[in-house]
Amino acid sequence: MSIEVLGVTKSFGSFTALRDVSLTVADGELVALLGPSGSGKTSLLRIIAGLERADRGSVLFHGTDVGPRDPRERRIGFVFQHYALFRRMTVFENVAFGMRVKPRGERPSEEEVRRRVGDLLKLVQLDWLGDRLPGELSGGQRQRVALARALAVEPRVLLLDEPFGSLDARVRQELRRWLRRLHDEIRLTSLFVTHDQEEALEVADRIVLLNQGRVVQDGPPEELFERPTSPFVLDFLGNVNIFHGRVENGRALLGPLSVAYPDHPHAEPAPAAGYARSYEIDLSREAGDTGFWASLTRVGIAGALLRLELLPDGAAPLKVELTRERFEALRPVPGERLWVVPRNLRVFLETPVPPRAQ
């Protein structure tokens, strides 16, 4: 079952949450809806679920407009950020609930319900917890129960709203790998909302990046990461350092740096900025032909990586990430001056806002 969203616009009062958003999720695909908070991703998911109505535009399931249909007629499974489990029912009853409340004709028999709940709890690896109450489970277990409950109604699409948002980092990592394996197993068309770029990059087949209610870029994770179409995408998918400057005569002149920029061969200068990811910066003790000096102010440990902060003369601080081996090879000390060379500088012109007619 594919999902198509066409030109959806939604405002809450004077705040426009979504502006003319279109996207598609192919049958069996796992797509991440990524964006900073307030970018409209949850609103879009709720519109697809039918919990919210779009002001304009339409939502199609398998080519059929589901606009006038209630959530219950859309046959969706929805996983909420805060689980939304029924607190006074056991895990088993929570999962069975959706089947037991079906109209008489479609309702499976009680043995059938028992068998299917058992299967689902096995699928989410919680079959030994069926008679517990949700309050007695950990966050990760509750979210897996919520997922089993969403799958129990045999949905045509699965929608997940920040499913791992309120879990701690370790459980989150485990669960996202587990979700990916589960998806590979059941191949249900799925759309999940997240603000965590790592989660999106790791789990999704495709990422739709939203900002301020618009789709900024839509593509496979590698594409967004390797070929970002705007500084926003680049910045959102990783720590970047910005070098402001201008382009003229086919070169970008960014403070102490100068790189080729063939797209602007004119003599007339235009403001531009270069972006380098924090791990795309080399440090050394000897000066080369391109680069600049900066003094090391701070060294922090982030797991296998080391996060360094450097202060160039008369410019904003730089964030640099080094692997442990490279750090060991260089052994820099805070206060030391180092030669900084961005390895991969991406240049974007700085005129995203068109001039306003007066």
Place this chain on the structure above:
Amino acid sequence: MTREGRGGGSGEETTVELGSAPDAGPVLTLAGPLDMATVARAWRDADRLLGSAPGAALDARGVTSCDAAGLALLDHLVTRHGARPDGLPAPLADRLSRFRDEREAAARSRRRPEASFVEGLGAGARGFGRDVAEQVAFLGAVVRALGAALRSPRLWRASETLGLAHRAGVEALGIVGLINFLLGLIIAFVGGDILARFGAQVFVADAIGIVMVRELGPIMTAIVVAGRSGSAFAAELGTMRVNEEVDALETMGLAPVPLLVLPRVVAGTVATPLLALYGMLAGVSAGLLQMSLSGFPLAVSGGRLLEAMTIGHLVIGVAKSVVFGALVSAVGCLRGLQAGRGPSAVGLAATRAVVAGIVLVIVADAVFAVVTTVLGV
């Protein structure tokens, strides 16, 4: 393939065609000049063609020139028909996005930053109207759910309804009794003081009977129910709303009104008149107590009371508390379901439920007063 072709102002022909690409679905192809002279017709043609094919891709490679009118057409196709502009040539796409930014900026600047008094009044009136409309729609949903439940008793959530009625009724006996007893005592003392000046102290029994049974008993009981149960209903449903449990129910195919609202409204509607009867009894006995303290034997005061109190007063009093109970519990549920998001939403919903409940009780009482006066009962 549907095709619409018309001569343009500049000699070249402007065409609008709807075709389909093998993998991309419907494609609207525009060609020729798009300017003031040709847009009007192209607009109408495109509207007609796209009426049956929302979300078509746009192909404008054949457009030879495009002015602001042409941009307005493209913008219209994208916003109104969901046409996908991703196939536009880069310069045209760029101009289109600027055009849209410009249009939005203009729309923003048209809005006035500060609302005047009149505007505020209008906005307030509109908000009030919307609130009333929501209450009416909600009432309709409750009545429909009630009808469905009466037709098929299987939908009846009897044990839950009984539990709720127990909480709303039995657990409120103490406070309802206390308040009505004290109220009866106060009225008897104040009334007795005044009537004693005319030597008519025996009529305290009449006053206490009519006031407690017909007016204050039902009202005070309803206010207690609003404070205890209306707010509790709002808090329970509000918590479910904030925790997205209501959304979860909806996605699993359950409407919240029959499942959550109906048991509460039925429980409130049944419990309130029973409580009110108990409250009336407490108030009246307080009046009789005061009279016996003032030296009237129970035979005298009780006789007066039975003479003044007709069955009509009792019926009206009970009828009122049925209505009050339904109003208070329904508005409590409505405020709960209307709860917003965030930690303060539940408290706010409970407060709003109490305020709305008390206001509705007084308004309904006024309606009763007018109706009974006109009917002369």
